[in-house]
Amino acid sequence: xxxxxxxxxxxxxxxxxxxxxxxxxxxxxxxxxxxxxxxxxxxxxxxxxxxxxxxxxxxxxxxxxxxxxxxxxxxxxxxxxxxxxxxxxxxxxxxxxxxxxxxxxxxxxxxxxxxxxxxxxxxxxxxxxxxxxxxxxxx
Amino acid sequence: xxxxxxxxxxxxxxxxxxxxxxxxxxxxxxxxxxxxxxxxxxxxxxxxxxxxxxxxxxxxxxxxxxxxxxxxxxxxxxxxxxxxxxxxxxxxxxxxxxxxxxxxxxxxxxxxxxxxxxxxxxxxxxxxxxxxxxxxxxxxxxxxxxxxxxxxxxxxxxxxxxxxxxxxxxxxxxxxxxxxxxxxxxxxxxxxxxxxxxxxxxxxxxxxxxxxxxxxxxxxxxxxxxxxxxxxxxxxxxxxxxxxxxxxxxxxxxxxxxxxx
Numbered sequence: 085x086x087x088x089x090x091x092x093x094x095x096x097x098x099x100x101x102x103x104x105x106x107x108x109x110x111x112x113x114x115x116x117x118x119x120x121x122x123x124x125x126x127x128x129x130x131x132x133x134x135x136x137x138x139x140x141x142x143x144x145x146x147x148x149x150x151x152x153x154x155x156x157x158x159x160x161x162x163x164x165x166x167x168x169x170x171x172x173x174x175x176x177x178x179x180x181x182x183x184x185x186x187x188x189x190x191x192x193x194x195x196x197x198x199x200x201x202x203x204x205x206x207x208x209x210x211x212x213x214x215x216x217x218x219x220x221x222x223x
Numbered sequence: 224x225x226x227x228x229x230x231x232x233x234x235x236x237x238x239x240x241x242x243x244x245x246x247x248x249x250x251x252x253x254x255x256x257x258x259x260x261x262x263x264x265x266x267x268x269x270x271x272x273x274x275x276x277x278x279x280x281x282x283x284x285x286x287x288x289x290x291x292x293x294x295x296x297x298x299x300x301x302x303x304x305x306x307x308x309x310x311x312x313x314x315x316x317x318x319x320x321x322x323x324x325x326x327x328x329x330x331x332x333x334x335x336x337x338x339x340x341x342x343x344x345x346x347x348x349x350x351x352x353x354x355x356x357x358x359x360x361x362x363x364x365x366x367x368x369x370x371x372x373x374x375x376x377x378x379x380x381x382x383x384x385x386x387x388x389x390x391x392x393x394x395x396x397x398x399x400x401x402x403x404x405x406x407x408x409x410x411x412x413x414x415x416x417x418x419x420x421x422x423x424x425x426x427x428x429x430x431x432x433x434x435x436x437x438x439x440x441x442x443x444x445x446x447x448x449x450x451x452x453x454x455x456x457x458x459x460x461x462x463x464x465x466x467x468x469x470x471x472x473x474x475x476x477x478x479x480x481x482x483x484x
Contacts, residue, residue, distance in 0.1 A: 115365075117373035126394030126401070129377055133369035136362035142370045144390040177247075178371040182378070184390070188370075190363065212398070215391040222392055 086193040093118045095197040125208040139191040141203045148183035150223045157221035171210045187211045265350045272343045282333040289326045
């Protein structure tokens with residue numbers, strides 16, 4: 085069985101119903117996405133979106149405008165990526181043309197909610213580790 | 224050019240344009256075109272495959288029929304030879320010889336045909352899996368686009384006065400601020416504890432009659448016994464501050480409690 089974004093929203097909401105440290109919200113739009121805000125990780129926003137059988141779990145590492153050593157950061161990211169088994173690093177441009185460095189993972193819509201939740205938690209932990217380690221490259 | 228090549232060319236071409244957003248739209252166009260091309264190729268390969276398989280089947284039937292004919296001629300030759308009719312045997316053998324040549328050629332040609340079928344089958348399955356990958360890539364681009372729209376919506380939400388930096392860098396700063404606050408609270412709690420628990424010092428001070436609110440009988444009595452020593456000293460001091468031998472002032476004894484009033 086394959087999960088729709090609304091299924092993911094409903095199941096995550098249920099899962100964190102009794103947890104004040106986790107806020108789950110459906111972000112409406114052209115195509116809806118799910119936002120999970122984690123207090124434990126400094127209110128980090130994790131976005132879950134899907135298309136076809138593909139699920140993307142993503143969070144912003146740092147806006148490109150706050151990077152002071154672009155070449156240094158890019159090289160560090162390229163070196164980190166192969167030895168970081170859980171999440172990928174990349175640059176995306178959002179709907180308003182704002183460039184962000186992002187950390188993301190992919191799953192199939194056939195993955196269960198446990199796998200999706202695991203990915204969210206792992207991504208958050210990884211991202212905070214990464215931003216702390218890469219802090220010297222930022223403003 | 225490969226899809227990778229086309230996408231990289233696309234990034235290079237638009238790297239300096241203001242609206243880099245079009246990259247995703249163009250990437251989707253490229254992928255859609257690739258998918259259409261691959262689907263067309265797949266259809267063509269499947270038609271070719273069907274045709275070749277038909278030919279192979281036909282050729283197989285012909286070979287079978289020829290085999291039966293050859294077997295029949297063989298029996299005739301054997302029969303003629305058994306009867307000693309060599310002339311008849313030769314006559315049949317003359318018919319059979321070209322049939323055998325034909326059969327060898329047919330077998331060889333069918334071998335080539337089957338090889339082409341195997342190659343085409345591999346192409347079909349490769350194209351099918353390439354199509355699947357490309358469709359997954361389209362989904363990846365679309366899902367990423369949805370993520371970006373959601374992130375932009377969240378950023379817009381926080382762009383007002385009550386701004387929250389919605390990036391991991393912002394979160395790291397919040398974590399550090401919270402840790403610092405927790406640290407300060409713990410320190411304050413410890414100070415309060417010390418403050419509350421400095422009864423030892425207070426007791427000594429009280430015993431020495433140095434605490435303003437000291438009301439022990441011993442202190443009262445001591446005050447009366449040595450009235451000249453104290454009044455002039457305590458008069459100029461703030462409550463709770465106590466002069467010590469080397470001239471330093473112990474402000475910390477009472478102040479933490481005051482700061483939490």
